[in-house]
Amino acid sequence: MSDLAALLDAAQTGERRPLARLLTAIESRSPDVRPMLPQLFAAGHGAHLVGITGPPGSGKSTLVSALIAEFRRRGRRVGVLAVDPSSPYTRGAILGDRIRMMEHAADRDVFMRSMAARGELGGLAATTWIAAAALDAAGYDPILVETVGAGQSEVEIARLAETTVVVEVPEMGDEVQAIKAGLLEVADVIAVNKGDRPGAPRAARQLRAMMSGAGGRFARKPPPIVITTATSGEGVAELADAIDAHRSTARSPTQSRERARNQVARALADLALQRAASAEGWDATLDAVASRELDPVTAAERLFDGAM
Amino acid sequence: MTDDQRSVPIRVLIAKPGLDGHDRGAKVLARGLRDEGFEVIYTGLRQTPEMVADAAEQEDVDVVGLSILSGAHMTLLPRIVELVRERGMDDVLIAAGGIIPDADITRLKETGIAEVFGPGTSIGQIARYFREHARQRA
Ligand SMILES: Nc1nc2c(ncn2[C@@H]2O[C@H](COP(=O)(O)OP(=O)(O)OP(=O)(O)O)[C@@H](O)[C@H]2O)c(=O)[nH]1
Ligand SMILES: [Mg+2]
Numbered sequence: 001m002s003d004l005a006a007l008l009d010a011a012q013t014g015e016r017r018p019l020a021r022l023l024t025a026i027e028s029r030s031p032d033v034r035p036m037l038p039q040l041f042a043a044g045h046g047a048h049l050v051g052i053t054g055p056p057g058s059g060k061s062t063l064v065s066a067l068i069a070e071f072r073r074r075g076r077r078v079g080v081l082a083v084d085p086s087s088p089y090t091r092g093a094i095l096g097d098r099i100r101m102m103e104h105a106a107d108r109d110v111f112m113r114s115m116a117a118r119g120e121l122g123g124l125a126a127t128t129w130i131a132a133a134a135l136d137a138a139g140y141d142p143i144l145v146e147t148v149g150a151g152q153s154e155v156e157i158a159r160l161a162e163t164t165v166v167v168e169v170p171e172m173g174d175e176v177q178a179i180k181a182g183l184l185e186v187a188d189v190i191a192v193n194k195g196d197r198p199g200a201p202r203a204a205r206q207l208r209a210m211m212s213g214a215g216g217r218f219a220r221k222p223p224p225i226v227i228t229t230a231t232s233g234e235g236v237a238e239l240a241d242a243i244d245a246h247r248s249t250a251r252s253p254t255q256s257r258e259r260a261r262n263q264v265a266r267a268l269a270d271l272a273l274q275r276a277a278s279a280e281g282w283d284a285t286l287d288a289v290a291s292r293e294l295d296p297v298t299a300a301e302r303l304f305d306g307a308m
Numbered sequence: 309m310t311d312d313q314r315s316v317p318i319r320v321l322i323a324k325p326g327l328d329g330h331d332r333g334a335k336v337l338a339r340g341l342r343d344e345g346f347e348v349i350y351t352g353l354r355q356t357p358e359m360v361a362d363a364a365e366q367e368d369v370d371v372v373g374l375s376i377l378s379g380a381h382m383t384l385l386p387r388i389v390e391l392v393r394e395r396g397m398d399d400v401l402i403a404a405g406g407i408i409p410d411a412d413i414t415r416l417k418e419t420g421i422a423e424v425f426g427p428g429t430s431i432g433q434i435a436r437y438f439r440e441h442a443r444q445r446a
Contacts, residue, residue: 017396020368028316028445050353091317092342098363099352105359112366116317116347 005039006031011138012043015109017137023113026130035131040133047079047141048247049161050130053183054167060146061100062230063167068104069233070240071142076102078104079140080112081131084148086119093117097146111140116277129160129263142243159262162250163190168207170199184211187223188250189242195227213235260262276303317347320371323360324353327386334375336437337405340431346438357384363390369400370442373395373434376406386419393420405429 004025010018026033052060054068061082068078082097094115098128104110115128135143145161166187183188184207192204206226211222224242228235249255276282285303288294320341322336323335331353338350349367352362366371372392374385381404389402407423413424422441425434 016365020366024368027403086317086347087342089346091342092345093347093348094338094342096345098349098367102351102355102359102363105351106361112368114349118316222323258318 002032002036004030004036008036008040008134008137011134014108014139016108019111019134020113022134023131026134027115027118027127028154029127037130040130040137043137044133045136045139045141047143048100048131048243048250049135049136049141049160049162050144050243050286051164051240052144052146052167053164053186054191054193055183056148057167058167058169059230060148060167061097062147063228064097064229064234064240065101065104065191066228066233067144067240067243068110070236072104072107072109072248074240076142077109077140079132079135079138079143080110081115081128081135081143081145083115083117083145084111085148086116088119091118107147108252111135111138129266153265154197157268159186160259160266162255163188163246165243166189167193168203169194170197170203187211188246189223189239190225191235191239191288192225192227193230195229196232200227272304276306277301279303279306281306311352311400313364316445317345317417318368318371318438319347319349319369320438321349321351321364321367322371322373322375323351323355323363325355325357325360325388326376326380327354328429329353330377331375333377333405337373337431340423341352341435341438343398344431344435346435357387357391359411360388364397370405370445371401371438374402374404374440376381376404376408376410377407380411381406381408381416384418386398386420401443403434403437404436 002020007018007022009023052064054060066082068080071078080101082095084093084095085110086093093116095116098112098114101112104112113131115131132143132145158274164186166183168190170192192200192206193206195201204227207225208222226235226239226242228239230236281302283292289296289299309330322334322406323339324331335350338348341348349363349369351363365416372388374388375385385404392400392402402420403421403423407427408416408424416424423437
């Protein structure tokens, strides 16, 4: 048995340190992870994978902490992955989401892990997805994945989750709204957080009006909008209900297939890039594109055909 | 081994155990270490030793950095070392920073605190120390 397989076995008994070490291997893209992936995914219990995203500072981590408390009251073991960006220059990162969740640090039925995006090619979504599978194998359900809703990769994580909660705040200017429209499109549930601030009901009404006009992912009915105050817990039980209620929708044949497509597409893009980048001719092809002897699309096609 | 030769960044937990209410120093350190290429998990103020050890365990960090201002270091710091080791993290480097008298530093090192950084230490020095002494990973 490989070391990682032994860690997976131990993690399945609920031990935390083996799970933590397994997550480290996944996160650092250790070559030993690949051979155990079938075993890892097979060990899953079908946990509800919930993405929590939204603009910086909207209260995602505080809300995750409040959701942990609510799901614990409901007798669930909760897994959390909190992803923050890495500096592309130094590769360093500050992972600060845990500050808001420390009250659950010693709860044996809560496992919380901070992850840096590490800016590798396609790395963020791929490793987060596998890390979630490890939490699933360890028996956590739901698994809450917090990402800052600021870019494409975060929207991508949202697509990999079964239920995506977009966290908004009352004070939304018009311009900000336009930027956020892409984010709202991936929402299965919208939380208008900081409900203690004036303007929350108005913001919820505006969002409702916006959403009923917009076609979503599956031309579906508009997502429920819940007003929450993460700091006091108000509205959090309703939010947990909305998340739970979406679970069966997310598992309809159509949506399951859509998500499978996204997962496979993600893995395929990753694989194609990895194989091409390690194939002979990669450097020469890049040089040819750089000097404009070759166009990038033809270059990609050649690399793809050569690598597959 | 320089940081560039490592395949992944070093993960550091910065915690502020004890009851005092200032964490400016800890935040400056966290940002400084980020700029030096570390992944810094910052857990905020008023942490109990149990919270620090449990966070270190789940985050599987290479280094635990404890920022402490006053008084209770002789009880809190050895207790954290004990709890971290109890959780099987034998190779995690545990260091402290703050205003700690020389006599206490000697005793802290005996309990397993690898190094104590005084108020004048630069972030560059701390970063270098962490790079040199953090466990090696595959
Ligand atoms: N008034 C009020 N403040 C809140 C509420 N929820 C969160 N906050 C505050 O908003 C600030 C940001 O909260 P976080 O939970 O860190 O927000 P976040 O979205 O996780 O932030 P990033 O991860 O940095 O993007 C903190 O000061 C919270 O205390 C709320 O419901 N009401
Ligand atoms: Mg956060």
